[in-house]
Structures are given as structure tokens and as C-alpha cells.
Amino acid sequence: MIIEGNKVTADEGKTLTNGETYSKQVYLGIHDAPENWREIPDEDVPEEPTIEDKAEAYDILMGVEA
Secondary structure, X not given: OEEEOOEEEOOOOEEEEOOOOEEOEXXXXXXXXXXXXXXXXXXXXXXXXXXXXXXXXXXXXXXXXX
């Protein structure tokens, strides 16, 4: 992990995460710190839900029956 001021960059083959957000590069806000981020292997990054998955989740939350 490379830390340059408020910019944190993941090493090659790694992704940064704070447990909720995943990115190759992060610009820290005033209330954030490099210690809040860790590197994980790229293959461990979860897949982003598809639009179909999001639509199904919306229907469930709204009580819509398909």
C-alpha cells in the first residue's frame, strides 16, 4: 500500500477495502485515516450485483409480488 498525503493506492494485484467499499485508489477525507483501509487480493473482491439482482431486492423490500 502506498500512502502519499491523503491518497492511498493499492499494490499491484491488490484492492483497498474498509469492509464496505472497494477501490484501487482512495482519497481520504478529513475524518478518515490510512489505518481504516487494508489490502485484499483482487480475486477476493465481491462481485457487484447485477441490475436484475437490484430490481429483485427492490421488489422484495417494496412487497411487490412478481
